[in-house]
Amino acid sequence: MKHIISALVENKPGVLAHVAGMFAARGFNIDSLVVGRTEDPKLSRMTIVVIGDDRIVEQVRKQLARIVPVVKVQDFMDKPVVARDLMLVTIAVPPEKRPELSTLIDMFRGHVVDISPKTLMVEVSGPETKMEAFLDVCKPYGIKGVARTGTIAMPRQGSGEE
Amino acid sequence: MPAKPETPASAAETMKSGAQIVVDTLIDLGVDTMFGYVGGVVLPLFDKLYDAPIRFIIPRHEQGGCHMADAYARASGKTGVILATSGPGACNLVTGLATAMMDSIPMVALTGQVRTDLIGNDAFQEADTTGITRPVTKYNSIVKDVRQLERTVREAFHIASTGRPGPVLVDLPVDVLVNKCPCNGKAELDLPGYRLRTKGHARQISMAAEAINKAEKPVLYVGGGVIIANAAEELRALAEKAHVPVTMTLLGLGSYDQRKPESLDMLGMHGSAYANYAVQESDLLIAVGARFDDRVTGKIPTFAPHAKIVHIDIDPASISKNVHVDIPVVGDAKHILTELTKEVEYRPREAWFQKIAEWKKKYPFRYDGKSANIKPQYIIEEVCRQTNNEAIIATGVGQHQMWSAQFYKFLRPRQFISSGGLGTMGFGLPAAIGAQIAKPDATVIDFDGDHSFNMTMTELATAVQHELPIKVCIFNNGYMGMVRQWQELFYGHRYSCSYLKNPNYAEVARALGAVGITVDKNADVPQAVAQMLAEKRPCVADFHVEPEENVWPMVPAGKSLSEMDGLTILESMA
Numbered sequence: 001m002k003h004i005i006s007a008l009v010e011n012k013p014g015v016l017a018h019v020a021g022m023f024a025a026r027g028f029n030i031d032s033l034v035v036g037r038t039e040d041p042k043l044s045r046m047t048i049v050v051i052g053d054d055r056i057v058e059q060v061r062k063q064l065a066r067i068v069p070v071v072k073v074q075d076f077m078d079k080p081v082v083a084r085d086l087m088l089v090t091i092a093v094p095p096e097k098r099p100e101l102s103t104l105i106d107m108f109r110g111h112v113v114d115i116s117p118k119t120l121m122v123e124v125s126g127p128e129t130k131m132e133a134f135l136d137v138c139k140p141y142g143i144k145g146v147a148r149t150g151t152i153a154m155p156r157q158g159s160g161e162e
Numbered sequence: 163m164p165a166k167p168e169t170p171a172s173a174a175e176t177m178k179s180g181a182q183i184v185v186d187t188l189i190d191l192g193v194d195t196m197f198g199y200v201g202g203v204v205l206p207l208f209d210k211l212y213d214a215p216i217r218f219i220i221p222r223h224e225q226g227g228c229h230m231a232d233a234y235a236r237a238s239g240k241t242g243v244i245l246a247t248s249g250p251g252a253c254n255l256v257t258g259l260a261t262a263m264m265d266s267i268p269m270v271a272l273t274g275q276v277r278t279d280l281i282g283n284d285a286f287q288e289a290d291t292t293g294i295t296r297p298v299t300k301y302n303s304i305v306k307d308v309r310q311l312e313r314t315v316r317e318a319f320h321i322a323s324t325g326r327p328g329p330v331l332v333d334l335p336v337d338v339l340v341n342k343c344p345c346n347g348k349a350e351l352d353l354p355g356y357r358l359r360t361k362g363h364a365r366q367i368s369m370a371a372e373a374i375n376k377a378e379k380p381v382l383y384v385g386g387g388v389i390i391a392n393a394a395e396e397l398r399a400l401a402e403k404a405h406v407p408v409t410m411t412l413l414g415l416g417s418y419d420q421r422k423p424e425s426l427d428m429l430g431m432h433g434s435a436y437a438n439y440a441v442q443e444s445d446l447l448i449a450v451g452a453r454f455d456d457r458v459t460g461k462i463p464t465f466a467p468h469a470k471i472v473h474i475d476i477d478p479a480s481i482s483k484n485v486h487v488d489i490p491v492v493g494d495a496k497h498i499l500t501e502l503t504k505e506v507e508y509r510p511r512e513a514w515f516q517k518i519a520e521w522k523k524k525y526p527f528r529y530d531g532k533s534a535n536i537k538p539q540y541i542i543e544e545v546c547r548q549t550n551n552e553a554i555i556a557t558g559v560g561q562h563q564m565w566s567a568q569f570y571k572f573l574r575p576r577q578f579i580s581s582g583g584l585g586t587m588g589f590g591l592p593a594a595i596g597a598q599i600a601k602p603d604a605t606v607i608d609f610d611g612d613h614s615f616n617m618t619m620t621e622l623a624t625a626v627q628h629e630l631p632i633k634v635c636i637f638n639n640g641y642m643g644m645v646r647q648w649q650e651l652f653y654g655h656r657y658s659c660s661y662l663k664n665p666n667y668a669e670v671a672r673a674l675g676a677v678g679i680t681v682d683k684n685a686d687v688p689q690a691v692a693q694m695l696a697e698k699r700p701c702v703a704d705f706h707v708e709p710e711e712n713v714w715p716m717v718p719a720g721k722s723l724s725e726m727d728g729l730t731i732l733e734s735m736a
Contacts, residue, residue, distance in 0.1 A: 042354075066479050068300070068355055
């Protein structure tokens with residue numbers, strides 16, 4: 001089962017190493033890990049996607065909370081959240097096929113952010129399944145490179161949380 | 163010792179150097195004893211320590227110093243402090259930190275570091291100390307600005323000694339120790355992510371009490387957490403009021419008077435048969451400050467199969483980590499046991515205690531008392547007798563450690579000092595030194611294996627220098643005994659690399675300025691023990707013991723607690 005865990009951490013050197021080290025030392029698998037600043041300059045938010053059964057994810061949550069500079073840990077499983085990935089894809093596409101591809105890009109609400117004689121770079125954001133679907137439809141053209149952020153997530157307001 | 167030159171008069175009194183801030187903060191926090199080793203980048207700190215009212219113990223190796231600080235903490239309940247230089251000094255602390263981490267011992271390690279502008283340049287004696295020690299500390303940090311120094315040192319002591327304690331390391335670049343800043347000695351902690359839960363949840367406590375009142379075959383299974391929480395008195399009150407037998411983990415030994423009828427002694431791989439049978443048959447297991455280690459549980463799916471499990475622990479991550487817990491109570495054992503005792507009721511549980519009495523009668527810890535060779539168990543019994551169960555016992559790791567746990571009957575907390583979780587050979591001698599420094603009037607004995615002793619015996623020189631009357635009993639069988647036992651039982655007697663040629667330990671002791679005794683006859687044991695106990699200097703008694711003695715009973719790794727080997731051997735010795 002995929003769980004999105006959100007951890008507010010102190011914005012200090014060594015915190016990422018501590019969190020990553022804990023995962024490695026205890027044999028937990030990280031699917032993705034995203035760190036970014038928050039509205040409070042003293043805090044960063046780590047969004048960690050973990051795959052495991054409830055017992056394992058419970059341990060992940062507790063072991064994270066145990067790390068001194070980790071301020072708050074939430075498991076978004078079974079909670080209404082908005083979860084998004086951001087992806088940049090460079091696609092091999094000759095000029096004559098560009099119109100065809102841009103229809104696809106529109107369907108995925110992507111943007112062309114770079115163009116060269118033989119390639120397009122497209123920016124797509126959304127849930128992870130959408131990224132996968134977009135990559136599937138681009139595959140026939142030839143994918144030259146992919147960069148993805150991993151998932152970030154926030155609970156929906158009105159859900160009783162936060 | 164050469165005369166101390168006067169400290170140069172300081173021009174700016176309100177400004178303090180980093181080194182001065184560290185020393186002043188340590189004194190303000192009540193530190194009166196430290197362990198550590200000098201080196202280049204920590205010289206500013208040692209210069210300030212020269213005049214400080216802090217007793218400083220210099221080991222012969224940083225690992226030894228780290229174990230000393232650890233044992234000082236275990237014996238006294240205070241936070242142990244170790245100081246080491248950068249690079250190799252810091253690296254040598256790793257084993258000691260890991261030992262303290264596994265056993266939740268409050269300790270602060272201060273390490274020197276190269277100048278901040280050299281960090282990352284592979285400078286002389288540079289190591290990524292915070293990187294190396296992160297997994298073996300509760301928390302660590304590097305101070306890069308002298309203005310953060312006082313607060314960081316205060317935070318280190320707070321984190322080390324509260325909650326589930328553990329070692330905390332602060333890395334100190336030399337320029338931070340030299341730089342000056344105003345310091346009023348009142349820096350406040352800033353730890354938004356560090357919250358302590360002390361009081362247990364009242365409803366959970368009531369549920370636990372109800373389970374205890376209903377149970378017909380309950381067992382209290384207590385670990386080192388009871389000792390750390392200073393909750394032995396509260397444990398006694400609960401066990402007596404609710405009338406529940408008590409078994410202890412290796413680190414829990416001392417939390418319950420083993421002469422009392424409720425004591426089942428130690429459980430687990432080399433625990434008593436009566437403790438293991440009781441756990442396996444229990445209908446309620448009340449774990450207090452214990453963590454269901456594999457050496458305790460044996461095969462998890464068949465561990466305490468009929469029991470509902472109550473788990474009292476300050477660390478939420480320990481709950482349901484290895485074994486599913488029915489009633490968790492998170493918080494301080496002292497508080498929870500006090501509240502729990504109010505709600506439990508006395509139950510006679512005659513059938514249960516009758517059954518336990520039968521197991522105790524049938525399967526006591528035994529050894530062959532008719533053997534011509536000296537049995538290590540006999541030495542421990544004799545020491546226990548001559549010290550009236552009152553000594554502080556430190557150990558190395560292996561067979562002798564298990565025999566110490568089986569045959570010395572402890573009365574109170576902080577009497578047994580042993581590396582449980584990490585199983586660090588070489589812990590015994592420096593631990594005895596640390597304990598003796600914490601408790602100068604106590605009789606402190608290191609029960610040690612020959613090869614555990616080999617690992618850190620250089621620290622005998624430290625004991626001699628500080629005139630510590632520690633006693634070392636070496637159970638000298640030439641083998642790494644526990645390894646040899648496993649090779650005998652599981653590898654067809656192929657004693658691969660488990661035998662070493664030992665020195666004459668009595669002569670080594672004498673050369674280092676200690677007293678050395680060699681004992682190779684059974685009949686000489688009582689007299690040798692008496693002589694050792696009477697010595698005012700450090701004393702090493704080298705007992706040449708039965709070379710291939712085994713520790714029984716034994717739950718082989720991966721087997722259920724009730725599947726103990728050696729019971730028929732023990733019965734045949736009756």
